[in-house]
Amino acid sequence: MRRILYLLPLCLFALTGCFQADQSNQNKEASTNSTDYSGGNALIVYFSKPEMNGTDTVAGASRVVSENDEILGNVEQLANWISEDTNYPTARIETVETYPDDHDTLVDQATTERSSNFRPELKPLDANLADYNTIYIGYPIWWSDMPMAMYSFFETNDLSGKTIIPFSVHGGSGLAGTLESIERLASGATVESENVLSISRNDVPDAQSEVNDWLKSLGVN
Numbered sequence: 001m002r003r004i005l006y007l008l009p010l011c012l013f014a015l016t017g018c019f020q021a022d023q024s025n026q027n028k029e030a031s032t033n034s035t036d037y038s039g040g041n042a043l044i045v046y047f048s049k050p051e052m053n054g055t056d057t058v059a060g061a062s063r064v065v066s067e068n069d070e071i072l073g074n075v076e077q078l079a080n081w082i083s084e085d086t087n088y089p090t091a092r093i094e095t096v097e098t099y100p101d102d103h104d105t106l107v108d109q110a111t112t113e114r115s116s117n118f119r120p121e122l123k124p125l126d127a128n129l130a131d132y133n134t135i136y137i138g139y140p141i142w143w144s145d146m147p148m149a150m151y152s153f154f155e156t157n158d159l160s161g162k163t164i165i166p167f168s169v170h171g172g173s174g175l176a177g178t179l180e181s182i183e184r185l186a187s188g189a190t191v192e193s194e195n196v197l198s199i200s201r202n203d204v205p206d207a208q209s210e211v212n213d214w215l216k217s218l219g220v221n
């Protein structure tokens with residue numbers, strides 16, 4: 001039964017052509033925050049997996065092409081804009097075994113990892129988390145959850161005492177309960193759960209001003 005429940009979002013994902021329905025408005029809460037994050041030392045940590053086949057984000061592939069023709073994942077694009085606006089450094093969460101570029105193969109692998117509750121081994125992060133008191137954490141929604149690499153990240157790093165500000169990209173599922181997972185995994189950390197940036201991948205190419213507004217609403221930038 002549990003297995004069927006896990007596989008349900010997977011089937012929906014396959015059938016609906018990757019969540020074209022845009023539920024992003026349900027999760028954009030960028031104007032309600034009352035906490036000011038302008039002080040302190042912040043780092044932007046993110047996981048992102050651009051897909052190399054398909055045409056572009058709007059056509060269903062998970063990637064954007066930057067102004068200088070770089071291929072970026074959607075979350076990577078948001079991380080770069082946050083960094084551009086704030087000068088906070090970025091650090092990418094990377095697995096030792098790289099994920100496939102091809103959409104269908106990636107989907108198959110993510111399915112297997114999720115159903116077996118797998119924890120992919122991570123490369124060392126290119127930053128020292130101890131140097132920062134605020135961590136922006138970006139991730140895509142995979143199977144109405146975080147990718148398993150995010151579980152590896154939270155379970156192998158002590159984030160207690162830090163402030164975590166999540167941001168995410170989805171294909172229709174919104175945040176899908178991931179904030180609750182982060183709160184549970186990052187014990188001892190303060191998780192910003194009122195003012196979280198959650199953007200539909202269809203909107204990512206035009207979302208720079210939304211990112212900027214979100215940062216302003218957090219009191220930074």
Ligand SMILES: Cc1cc2nc3c(=O)[nH]c(=O)nc-3n(C[C@H](O)[C@H](O)[C@H](O)COP(=O)(O)O)c2cc1C
Nearest residue numbers: 048049073074075110140141142143144171172173
């Ligand atoms: C394996 C896989 C599973 C996904 N599952 C979901 C899902 O359950 N719900 C959803 O809204 N989007 C889902 N998506 C869409 C991604 O959230 C979306 O493409 C996102 O932009 C990926 O970000 P990235 O390009 O930074 O990796 C899935 C994508 C992949 C590759």
